[in-house]
Amino acid sequence: xxxxxxxxxxxxxxxxxxxxxxxxxxxxxxxxxxxxxxxxxxxxxxxxxxxxxxxxxxxxxxxxxxxxxxxxxxxxxxxxxxxxxxxxxxxxxxxxxxxxxxxxxxxxxxxxxxxxxxxxxxxxxxxxxxxxxxxxxxxxxxxxxxxxxxxxxxxxxxxxxxxxxxxxxxxxxxxxxxxxxxxxxxxxxxxxxxxxxxxxxxxxxxxxx
Numbered sequence: 560x561x562x563x564x565x566x567x568x569x570x571x572x573x574x575x576x577x578x579x580x581x582x583x584x585x586x587x588x589x590x591x592x593x594x595x596x597x598x599x600x601x602x603x604x605x606x607x608x609x610x611x612x613x614x615x616x617x618x619x620x621x622x623x624x625x626x627x628x629x630x631x632x633x634x635x636x637x638x639x640x641x642x643x644x645x646x647x648x649x650x651x652x653x654x655x656x657x658x659x660x661x662x663x664x665x666x667x668x669x670x671x672x673x674x675x676x677x678x679x680x681x682x683x684x685x686x687x688x689x690x691x692x693x694x695x696x697x698x699x700x701x702x703x704x705x706x707x708x709x710x711x712x713x714x715x716x717x718x719x720x721x722x723x724x725x726x727x728x729x730x731x732x733x734x735x736x737x738x739x740x741x742x743x744x745x746x747x748x749x750x751x752x753x754x755x756x757x758x759x760x761x762x763x764x765x766x767x768x
Contacts, residue, residue, distance in 0.1 A: 563601050567624045567659065569593055574640040575694055576630065576653045586630040586637065589692075592657050594626035605669075613669040615680075622660020622689070629654035635699050642694060642709050653696035660689045665721070677726030685718040 572590035599621030667682030
C-alpha cells in the first residue's frame with residue numbers, strides 16, 4: 560500500500576456573477592476556484608508462481624479535490640451570468656464550490672521480457688471520475704429576499720483493455736508506460752434552481768431538472 564498525492568487543473572473560465580452596471584466586470588468566475596491537493600491510498604497485490612510471470616491487482620481512490628470562492632455585494636449590484644438559463648439580478652452575496660474524486664481498478668498479467676530488463680503487461684482497467692459543482696446566492700429586491708441553489712454532478716466511467724511495457728530504469732528516467740483503450744458511460748444530473756423563495760411573495764417557485 561502507498562499514498563497518492565494528486566493535483567488537478569483548475570476549472571475552465573466561465574463567468575458566474577457579473578456587475579449589473581458593467582457585465583464586463585466579473586467578481587465570481589468558475590476559473591477562480593482553486594482546488595488543493597488530494598490524497599488517498601493505492602493498494603497493489605501481485606502473485607507469481609515462478610517468480611517471473613505474475614498477476615497483479617491495483618486499486619486507488621483519491622478525493623476530494625475541493626475548492627470554493629465567494630463574493631459579497633451589499634448593494635445588490637450583482638447578476639447571475641446565465642447560470643443554466645437563469646439571470647436573476649439584485650444578488651447581494653454568492654458563492655461557488657467544486658468537489659471531485661477519482662478511483663481506478665486494474666487487473667494485469669505480467670510477462671518478463673527475457674534478456675531485456677522489464678515486463679510486458681496486458682490486462683483490464685476501469686476508471687471513474689466524479690465531478691460536482693454548486694453555486695448559491697442571496698437576492699434582495701426591495702423588501703423581497705430570495706435565495707438560489709444550483710447543483711450539478713457528473714459521473715464518468717471508463718473501462719477497457721490496456722497493454723504496456725515497464726522497466727525499472729525507464730521508470731527512473733520517466734519513460735515507459737501503459738497504453739489503454741477504453742470505452743465507458745457517463746451520467747449528468749442537474750438541479751436548477753433547487754428552490755427560489757421570496758419572503759414577500761405568496762408563491763414559491765420550484766423548478767426541477
